[in-house]
Amino acid sequence: MSAPVTLTHVHGERISVTSGGVELMAYVYRPDPEPYEAPKPYAHPLRTLAGHTVTGYRPNDHRHHKGLQMTASHLSGQNLWGGNSYLHGQGYRRVPERVGSMRHDGFGHVTAERDRVSFTERLTWRAHSGEEWAHERRDLAVHSADAGAGCWTLEWATELTNLRAEPLRFGSPTTAGREMAGYTGLHWRGPRDLTGGDVLGPEGRGGDGEAGAVAMMGTHAPWLAFTGVHDEVDARSTLVFLHDPANERAIHASHWFVRSEPAPSVAFSWAFFEEFALAPGESFAYRYRVLIADGAWDRERIAERVAAQRW
Numbered sequence: 610m611s612a613p614v615t616l617t618h619v620h621g622e623r624i625s626v627t628s629g630g631v632e633l634m635a636y637v638y639r640p641d642p643e644p645y646e647a648p649k650p651y652a653h654p655l656r657t658l659a660g661h662t663v664t665g666y667r668p669n670d671h672r673h674h675k676g677l678q679m680t681a682s683h684l685s686g687q688n689l690w691g692g693n694s695y696l697h698g699q700g701y702r703r704v705p706e707r708v709g710s711m712r713h714d715g716f717g718h719v720t721a722e723r724d725r726v727s728f729t730e731r732l733t734w735r736a737h738s739g740e741e742w743a744h745e746r747r748d749l750a751v752h753s754a755d756a757g758a759g760c761w762t763l764e765w766a767t768e769l770t771n772l773r774a775e776p777l778r779f780g781s782p783t784t785a786g787r788e789m790a791g792y793t794g795l796h797w798r799g800p801r802d803l804t805g806g807d808v809l810g811p812e813g814r815g816g817d818g819e820a821g822a823v824a825m826m827g828t829h830a831p832w833l834a835f836t837g838v839h840d841e842v843d844a845r846s847t848l849v850f851l852h853d854p855a856n857e858r859a860i861h862a863s864h865w866f867v868r869s870e871p872a873p874s875v876a877f878s879w880a881f882f883e884e885f886a887l888a889p890g891e892s893f894a895y896r897y898r899v900l901i902a903d904g905a906w907d908r909e910r911i912a913e914r915v916a917a918q919r920w
Contacts, residue, residue: 611724612658612754618719626726626751631660633761633901634751638713638730645703646673647691649711650732652749653677657903658759661839663846665800670872674798677899679711679747679767682793683780683880687736690793695782709736711745725752727764734769742777744770759903760914765795766853766896769887776886779861784884789826791881792866792874795897797848799835799873806837806869809908811915822869827881832915833865835875836905845905850875853896853920860893861885896920 614633617625622639625632634655640648646667653676655664664676673691682690687709693701694708717729727750734743746768754761771777782790799806808821810830815821825833831854836847856863864881868874877897879885887893900914 611752612756613723614721614726614751614754616719616721616726624719624728628754628761629658629756631656631658633658633754634763636749640710640713641667641675643672644710645692645705645708646675647680647689647708647710649678649680649689650713650730651675651678652763655763655901657846657901658754658756658761659844659903661842661844661846661903662800663803663848663901665798665873668798668801668872671798674796674872674874677763677765677795677797679745679765680793680796680876681734681779682782683785684709684734685742685776685778687742689734690796695785695787695790697786706737709734709742711735717746724754725750727751741772743772758914760900763899763901764897765899766894767795768892768894770892771887771889774889776888778884778886779880780884781878781880783881790866791827791864791878792876793881794863794877794879794895796876797850797874797899799837802840803835803837803846803873804870806835806873808867808869809834809836809911810865811912813908819869822867825865825867827864827866829862829864832911833867833875834906834911835867835869835873837873844903847902847904847906847911848875849900849902849906849911849914850877851898851900851915851918852877853898855920856895859895860887863895
C-alpha cells in the first residue's frame with residue numbers, strides 16, 4: 610500500500626507535498642524575479658523518502674537552473690531556458706532581449722487524496738517583449754510513495770497551444786550549430802554532490818560516470834536513470850526518468866540530453882537534432898514520470914520497476 614501524502618498550499622507562492630515527515634516536493638509557482646533567468650515555475654527541492662535532496666537550485670555555474678523545470682532553449686528566436694543564448698557562429702552570448710518567461714495564470718484544480726496529490730496549472734509562455742506566445746496546461750501528481758521500496762513517483766504532463774499567427778519553432782543549441790548540446794524541454798538539474806554519478810539506460814546502455822552520460826547522450830530510449838552519492842551522509846539516490854509510451858506519437862521524437870560532469874543534468878529533449886514547428890492554434894502534448902528512490906538501483910531493479918508502470 611502507498612504511504613499517505615499531505616499537501617500544504619501557500620497561496621500565491623508554492624505547493625508542498627509531504628510524506629512521513631519529509632517534504633518530498635515544493636512546486637514554486639511564484640518564480641524568482643531575475644528576468645535574465647527566464648522566470649517560470651519550478652519544482653525544488655525534490656527529496657527522497659529518506660529526506661535526501663536530489664535537485665540543485667541556482668548553482669553558481671548556471672543561475673537559471675532550478676530543480677525540475679519545463680524549458681524551451683530555442684523558441685522562434687527566444688530563450689525560455691534562461692541565461693546566455695547560443696548563436697550560430699558566435700557561441701554563447703548575453704542577449705537579454707531574447708530571454709522570455711512563463712507566467713502562472715492559476716490552477717484548474719488542486720486535489721489531495723490519501724496517497725496522491727495532483728493539480729492542474731494554467732500558464733502563459735511570453736516573449737521578452739511580454740507578447741503572449743503560447744498557453745500551457747500542466748498536470749502534476751505525486752503518488753506511489755512506497756516505503757518498502759524507498760521510492761515515490763512524480764508525474765508531469767504538458768499540453769501547449771500556439772497563440773501566434775505564425776508557427777512556433779522549437780529547437781536547441783544543437784539545431785543552432787553546437788554539437789551534442791540538444792538541451793530543451795523538461796530539465797532536471799541535480800545537486801552538486803551528485804556530480805560524477807552513473808547513467809544507465811535500457812539494453813545495457815550507459816555506464817559509470819561521464820562515460821555513461823556520453824553513451825546515453827542524444828539517444829532515443831523509453832527511460833534513463835541517474836544514480837549518485839551524497840555528501841555528508843552515507844547514502845546514494847537514484848532518479849529514473851520515463852517517457853509515457855504515448856510520447857512516441859507526439860509531434861516530434863525526443864532524445865536524451867544528459868551530463869554527469871561538470872553538472873548533473875537530464876532533459877527530455879523534444880528538439881535535440883532537428884527543429885519542429887507548431888502551427889497557429891495547434892497543440893502538442895507530452896507526459897513524463899520521474900521515480901525518486903533511495904539507494905543505488907541497478908539495471909535489474911530499474912527494469913522491474915519500469916515494467917510495472919501502468920500509464
